[in-house]
Amino acid sequence: MTLLRYLARRAALTVFVxxxxxxxxxxxxxxxxxxPVIAYLGDHAPPELVEKVRHELGLDKPLPVQYVLYxxxxxxxxxxxxIMDNRPVSRDLAQYLPATVELATAxxxxxxxxxxxxxxxxxxxxxxxxxxxxxxxxxxxxxLPVFYVALLLLGLLYSKLGVLPGPGRLSxxxxxxxxxxxxxxxxxxxxxxxxxxxxxxRHLVLPAFVLGYYSAGLITRMTRGSLLEVxxxxxxxxxxxxxxxxxxxxxxxxxxxxLLPTVTVIGLTFGSLxxxxxxxxxxxxxxxxxxxxxxxxxxxxxPAVLGVTLVVALIYSVVNLVVxxxxxxxxxxxxxx
Amino acid sequence: xxxxxxxxxxxxLVGVWAVAPSGSAPVYGPQQTIVVARDISDAVSLDPQVAYxxxxxxxxxxxxxxxxxxxxxxxxxxxxQVAKSWDVSADGRTFTFHLRPGIKFSSGNTLTSADVVYTxxxxxxxxxxxxSWLVTQMGIDAKNVHEVVRxxxxxxxxxxxxxxxxxxAFLSIMANPVTGIxxxxxxxxxxxxxxxxxxxxxxxxxxxxxxxxxxxxxxxTIELVANPRYNLGPPPAIKRIIWPNIMxxxxxxxxxxxxxADIAMGLSASQLAAVKQDQRFYVYQTPDLxxxxxxMDVKNVPAFAKPEVRRAVKYAIDYDxxxxxxxxGNGIPLQGIIPKGLxxxxxxxxxxxxxxxxKALLQEAGYGNGFTADLLASTGSAxxxxxxxxxxxxxxxxxxxxxxxxxxxQVASDELYKTYRAQKAQMVxxxxxxxxxxxxxxxxxxxxxTQKSLCWRLQYYNDPLAKLVEEAGxxxxxxxxxxxxxxxxxxxxxxxxxxxxxxxxxxxxxxxRIKHLVFDPVNGIDFLxxxxx
Numbered sequence: 001m002t003l004l005r006y007l008a009r010r011a012a013l014t015v016f017v018x019x020x021x022x023x024x025x026x027x028x029x030x031x032x033x034x035x036p037v038i039a040y041l042g043d044h045a046p047p048e049l050v051e052k053v054r055h056e057l058g059l060d061k062p063l064p065v066q067y068v069l070y071x072x073x074x075x076x077x078x079x080x081x082x083i084m085d086n087r088p089v090s091r092d093l094a095q096y097l098p099a100t101v102e103l104a105t106a107x108x109x110x111x112x113x114x115x116x117x118x119x120x121x122x123x124x125x126x127x128x129x130x131x132x133x134x135x136x137x138x139x140x141x142x143x144l145p146v147f148y149v150a151l152l153l154l155g156l157l158y159s160k161l162g163v164l165p166g167p168g169r170l171s172x173x174x175x176x177x178x179x180x181x182x183x184x185x186x187x188x189x190x191x192x193x194x195x196x197x198x199x200x201x202r203h204l205v206l207p208a209f210v211l212g213y214y215s216a217g218l219i220t221r222m223t224r225g226s227l228l229e230v231x232x233x234x235x236x237x238x239x240x241x242x243x244x245x246x247x248x249x250x251x252x253x254x255x256x257x258x259l260l261p262t263v264t265v266i267g268l269t270f271g272s273l274x275x276x277x278x279x280x281x282x283x284x285x286x287x288x289x290x291x292x293x294x295x296x297x298x299x300x301x302x303p304a305v306l307g308v309t310l311v312v313a314l315i316y317s318v319v320n321l322v323v324x325x326x327x328x329x330x331x332x333x334x335x336x337x
Numbered sequence: 338x339x340x341x342x343x344x345x346x347x348x349x350l351v352g353v354w355a356v357a358p359s360g361s362a363p364v365y366g367p368q369q370t371i372v373v374a375r376d377i378s379d380a381v382s383l384d385p386q387v388a389y390x391x392x393x394x395x396x397x398x399x400x401x402x403x404x405x406x407x408x409x410x411x412x413x414x415x416x417x418q419v420a421k422s423w424d425v426s427a428d429g430r431t432f433t434f435h436l437r438p439g440i441k442f443s444s445g446n447t448l449t450s451a452d453v454v455y456t457x458x459x460x461x462x463x464x465x466x467x468x469s470w471l472v473t474q475m476g477i478d479a480k481n482v483h484e485v486v487r488x489x490x491x492x493x494x495x496x497x498x499x500x501x502x503x504x505x506a507f508l509s510i511m512a513n514p515v516t517g518i519x520x521x522x523x524x525x526x527x528x529x530x531x532x533x534x535x536x537x538x539x540x541x542x543x544x545x546x547x548x549x550x551x552x553x554x555x556x557x558t559i560e561l562v563a564n565p566r567y568n569l570g571p572p573p574a575i576k577r578i579i580w581p582n583i584m585x586x587x588x589x590x591x592x593x594x595x596x597x598a599d600i601a602m603g604l605s606a607s608q609l610a611a612v613k614q615d616q617r618f619y620v621y622q623t624p625d626l627x628x629x630x631x632x633m634d635v636k637n638v639p640a641f642a643k644p645e646v647r648r649a650v651k652y653a654i655d656y657d658x659x660x661x662x663x664x665x666g667n668g669i670p671l672q673g674i675i676p677k678g679l680x681x682x683x684x685x686x687x688x689x690x691x692x693x694x695x696k697a698l699l700q701e702a703g704y705g706n707g708f709t710a711d712l713l714a715s716t717g718s719a720x721x722x723x724x725x726x727x728x729x730x731x732x733x734x735x736x737x738x739x740x741x742x743x744x745x746x747q748v749a750s751d752e753l754y755k756t757y758r759a760q761k762a763q764m765v766x767x768x769x770x771x772x773x774x775x776x777x778x779x780x781x782x783x784x785x786x787t788q789k790s791l792c793w794r795l796q797y798y799n800d801p802l803a804k805l806v807e808e809a810g811x812x813x814x815x816x817x818x819x820x821x822x823x824x825x826x827x828x829x830x831x832x833x834x835x836x837x838x839x840x841x842x843x844x845x846x847x848x849x850r851i852k853h854l855v856f857d858p859v860n861g862i863d864f865l866x867x868x869x870x
Contacts, residue, residue, distance in 0.1 A: 034751035040381075041467040042389060043754050044772055047789050049470045056464045085555070086381055086465065087536070095555065151587050159591035166597050167588050168557070172372060172579055283585045287556035295378065300751060 003325070010324075014317040021313045022074075022306055026067050029302045036300040040083050057083060070306065079310070080303030084295065089307035092292060097311065098182025099169070100288035103280070104273035106208035111215035112266060118216070119223025119262075124250065126228065134220060141217025150210045150283045157206065165203050167285040174199045207284040211277050215269040222265050227258040260330055267323030274319070275312040365562070368869060370577040371851070373862070374589040374598035377582045378556050381467075384538040385517035386459045389467040392580065394514045395861045396559050399578065400443075401517030401544035402569055404434050404453065404494070405508055409855045409863035412626075412774040413680050413814065415508045418569065419448065419518060419545070420494075429504045429811065434494040441566040442520035443542060443549040450488030455521035457486045459533050468515040471772060475507065476500040503810035505680075509773040512859075519543050547573050547865055556582050573865045593618065593846055599869065600854075600862070601846040606665035606722045612846045621845040624669055624677045626858040627770030629720050631712070631732060631836040636796040637763045638710045644832045645702035651688040651836045652695040653739040654732065660839050663731055667721040668839035673826040674783040676840050678858070680814045681776035681822035687830050695739040707740030712764040713757065715750040720768050720841035728838075729766050757794050765795075768841075774859050776822055777810040783835060784825055795834045802828050 037054045038045065045053075054060050058069070073080055079089040122134035157164045169184050170176055177187040177196045185204065188197035230236065231254055239249045276290025289308055296304030328334045377392035385397040406418040417423075420434035440448040460472045461479045476499035477485050487495045498507065510516065520543035524534035527541075534543075542550035547570070548561040563576040583589045583598070590608050592598035594617075604612065612618045633641040633650065640646045651672075660668045673683040699705055714729035726747055733743040743764065748756075757765050769791065772778050782790035784806040786798045802825065809821035829835065845862075847854055850870045855863040 032752075033755060034749060035755045036751075038754050038758065039751045040465075043758075044470075044790075045467060046470050046474065047758070049467075049473075053465050084381065086387075087539075151585070154588060154591055159594055162595060166592050166595065167583060168581060172370075172558075172581065172597070173367075283588060285557065285582050285584065285588075287554070287582075291378070291556060298749065298751070 007321070007325075010317075010321050014314070014321075017317060018310060018313050021309055022070075023067070025306055025309045026070070026302070029300065029305055030063055032300055034300045036083050036302060039299040039301070070303075079307045082296070082301055082304040082307075084299040084301045084304065089303050092304065093289065093307055093311055095182065096287055096289045096292045099286060100274060100276050100281075100290065102183040102185060103204070103207055103211060103277070103286055103288060104270060106204050107212035107215065107273055107277075108266065108270050110208050110212035111219055111269070114212070115216040115219030116223050116259075116262070119220040120227060120250070120255070122220060122224040123227035123231065131224075134224070138217040138220040141213040141215075141220075144213075146210060146214065146277070147279045147283060149213060150207075150280060153206055153210060154283070164206050165199075167283065169200060169203050169286065170196065171199050171203070207280050207286055210284075211273065211280045215266075215273070218265055218269065219262060222262045223258065226261050227254060230254045230258040233257075256330075260327065263326060263330065264323055267319055267326070271316045271319035274315045276308075365576040369575060370579060371575050371600070371864065371867070371869065372579045372581065372592075372598045373600045373602060374581060374583040374592050375602040376584045377559055377580050378584060380553070380555070380559070382535065382539055383542070383550065383553055383559075384463075384535045385514050385519065385544070386456065386463055387466050387468060387535060388514055392559065396550075396553075396561065396580070397514040397517055397544075398546075398861055399548040399561055399864060400542040400546045400550060400564075401514065401519065402440070402448075402546050403513070403517055404436075404511045406512045407509070407774060407857075407859055409860050409866070410857050412678055412857060412859055415512060418512075419453075425504060430501065431495065431497045432504075432507070434496070436492040436494065437569075438492055439568070440545050441568050442523065442545045443564045443566055444520055444523045445566055446520050446522050448518060448520075448545050449491040450494045451491070452518050452521045453494045454483075454486050454488050455524070456516060456518050457482055459519070460515060463533055463535060471510050471513060471515045475502045475510075501811055503775060503777040504813060506773060506775040506777040506810065509775040509778075513773050517544060517546075520545075545569065548578060551577075558582060570865065574868050575864050578864060590846070593848065596848070599848045599851055602843075604722070604844065604846050606667050609667070609722075609844050609846060610665065617849055619847055619849060621847050621854055621856060622667075622842045623856060623858070625720065625770070625841050625843045626676050626678055626774060627720060627768055628671050628674075628676055628840050629668075629728070629766070629768045629838045631838065632757075632762070632765040632767060632791070632795050633710075633834045633836070634760070634763055634765075634795045635834055637761070638708070640702070640704050640708045640710070641834065643702040643704075645698045646704060647834055647836075648688075648831065649695040649698035649702070649704075649739065650736065650741070651830075652691045652698065653741070654688070654735050654836055654838065655690045656686075656688070656838065657690065658735075659728070659731060663723055663727060664721045664839065664841070667844060668841045671840035672830065672837045674829055674835070674837065675776045675779050675822060675826070676771070679771075679774055679776050679779070681780075681809075681819055683823060683826045688836075690735075692739050699740060705740075707742060709742040709744065710763045711744045711746050712766060713753050713762050714745055714747050714766040715753050716747050717750055719766070720770075721839070722844075725766060732766065760794055760796055762794070771858060776818075777806075780806045780809060780822065780825055783829065783833070792834065797834045799828070799832070 037050050041053060082089045082092050085092055118134045122131045125131045158166050165171055174196055177191050177193045180187045180190055184200040188200055236254055239253050276288050276293055278290035278294045281288045281291040293308040379390040380393040381390055382388055383393055385401045388394050388397050402419050404420040405415045408416050419436055419440060421437045422435050424433045442448060460469055461477060461482050481499060485497055523543045527537035528534045529536055547564055547567045549564040551560040551562045553559045559580045561578040563573055586603045586605055589601040589603055593601045609620050613620050633647055635641045656670055670686055672686050672688055675681040712729055715725045717725060719725040719728045729745045733745055736743050756762050781788045783792055785803040786793040787803055805821060805825050809818055812818040843858060845856060852868045854867050
């Protein structure tokens with residue numbers, strides 16, 4: 001099967017998945033014993049106001065009718081109006097998604113730049129002190145709770161030592177660059193605002209590290225295990241026997257094969273990072289969709305919950321697709337079936 | 338060669354980092370800027386007629402002026418603001434406000450009675466408006482607003498209430514951000530899709546207050562700057578107010594100690610204790626206009642139908658333990674329904690922790706062997722910086738000591754309210770806070786079941802009490818009114834379904850650079866009088 005046919009089939013599958021996801025989410029949201037109207041109006045609202053607003057929001061219609069209306073809106077690109085924000089869900093997502101993309105990409109970069117070399121070193125120096133150190137580091141990443149690491153590093157590097165700035169994407173006294181993509185670093189780069197770019201990057205360091213630490217731990221362990229496995233293979237022995245320098249054996253022959261499982265992990269981790277990281281976002285005041293998703297669930301804001309679920313389902317589908325295609329590209333033995 | 342290049346790039350990057358300026362020169366520097374670190378994620382709208390959450394009403398209070406106001410720190414008396422004086426008719430139903438001439442909006446337009454009328458039109462017409470009930474409860478709606486609110490000339494506004502309503506409550510609602518006066522010419526020019534300009538008001542302000550909106554970025558920041566056209570008073574020394582959204586109180590504390598924030602609102606009891614020890618800061622505390630209580634449904638639990646049992650619960654509770662140990666002092670004793678700071682506050686504490694008396698009362702009522710009830714509590718925090726779960730556990734312990742077996746059911750607050758409002762709770766642990774600083778705002782929910790508020794939710798229908806509440810509501814702040822509220826409190830002590838636990842304190846952690854800070858739960862921080870070194 002050619003690449004194009006494969007992509008078309010996957011796209012059709014994605015539509016199906018997304019439809020199923022919205023249905024399940026819709027049903028679950030209405031099973032929850034909380035009232036979105038009271039969540040929005042507050043507990044002081046008299047019963048008459050609650051019923052009036054319930055009607056204004058269309059929430060007194062029968063559930064199947066509400067779902068059909070939602071789907072109709074969806075077909076026209078209308079994701080509904082967020083109850084808690086009182087504005088279109090699409091506007092909410094357009095505001096919060098770029099911040100998450102920025103943070104997730106930075107975190108992924110940190111994870112790869114730290115994780116892969118550490119994994120390689122760990123494999124090459126197996127059981128010696130660099131390996132032990134790397135494994136402790138990886139263990140910390142996968143086991144320490146993210147909010148703990150975040151508060152610890154903030155307390156040390158910001159509060160005590162002052163070498164890194166505090167929460168937020170920019171310092172209070174830095175005027176933000178004009179809004180083009182919504183990602184402050186990219187917008188600053190595009191408009192040549194170097195002061196804002198430096199400030200934004202400085203603010204990105206800590207949250208990106210905190211968020212990427214878990215993935216870095218995972219990637220380190222995957223790379224180490226995979227490389228060790230590959231280094232035992234016959235063709236590696238043959239290459240060494242041929243007199244190829246060790247560095248070339250590792251970097252040119254072994255690594256390429258060893259990285260295959262790591263690529264999968266990187267892809268899936270990126271997908272999960274893109275769906276938002278509410279704890280990191282809360283602590284660093286990063287206005288991403290993780291925080292938005294949590295708020296919408298707490299407030300039983302059904303349009304917002306559906307909107308976020310839709311976006312995340314789409315992100316995962318696309319990421320999975322990219323990983324599968326990449327895998328096939330890297331490993332000629334894999335064919336699309 | 339490649340390595341040398343890599344090294345050079347690395348050095349360059351580090352160099353740029355080191356010399357990076359913190360930002361281009363701002364118009365107003367740190368000396369004229371106040372940064373208040375708190376959680377502003379609850380803000381839904383900055384439209385003053387719609388804003389109902391703490392973060393949004395705080396900001397609107399600085400940007401919009403009202404007919405009348407409360408002097409910062411004194412919530413018992415209404416003072417002139419946009420209205421320089423007002424007359425009240427003999428029957429207390431017609432209010433004639435005489436406006437100050439020449440008040441300017443931030444746009445430069447002059448404030449007239451037409452703007453006041455437009456403000457009221459917006460309140461009663463805007464859909465999905467959480468704050469609207471503050472005005473509509475007085476019988477004002479979209480159909481009658483033009484008869485109720487009239488502007489006979491540009492400097493006079495006459496409001497004739499369609500039904501009897503407490504004059505004190507009415508005036509305090511006129512001081513509430515929901516009636517913050519908007520610049521009708523500007524707002525009308527920005528109406529989109531019949532929204533009365535509401536969407537535009539989320540990113541721009543159109544008021545006559547001392548500050549105007551620079552920007553509101555949801556979940557990020559609310560930023561205000563001094564309104565250059567403000568002429569209701571002298572210009573403020575502080576030119577810029579920023580509320581960055583800091584949801585985690587540890588981070589608030591970090592920002593405070595680095596000097597990146599001047600004030601932190603939201604520190605826990607233990608963090609406040611640590612701040613008190615730090616020479617660079619002080620803690621400003623004032624009683625909040627709210628109270629935490631345990632509600633008992635008089636029908637869903639047969640035992641609670643007996644007033645002796647309700648009294649037994651009130652004797653069983655260890656009030657001191659809650660305030661001293663659980664709250665670490667972040668609350669004051671309160672057993673009445675009107676909090677300290679309002680007219681009608683009753684400092685008496687008729688119930689001391691007395692488990693023997695409680696058991697005797699239960700015996701008298703025929704429940705000597707105790708009984709069982711479910712206590713609904715939220716999964717979040719209770720007022721005063723403690724978790725609702727901890728407070729519920731304490732109540733459970735106290736009641737177990739007298740034979741009442743309590744099952745704690747912790748649920749998300751939305752679920753709690755849904756059950757409570759549907760009259761389906763057995764016992765509930767909840768908090769009630771002020772909407773407008775008139776005793777009627779508390780007496781009605783707690784005492785008048787016809788309002789379908791708190792006592793109605795607990796199915797406590799007391800007609801004589803409801804009549805007393807209505808009568809007291811219609812009075813001005815006289816000794817007779819105080820006597821009525823004393824009577825209302827006495828009835829609720831002995832017979833009511835509420836065990837009032839404490840009145841929480843609002844605590845601000847403040848840098849010593851900030852002087853002349855005044856804060857009250859209605860006006861918030863008084864930015865006009867504070868100064869920064």
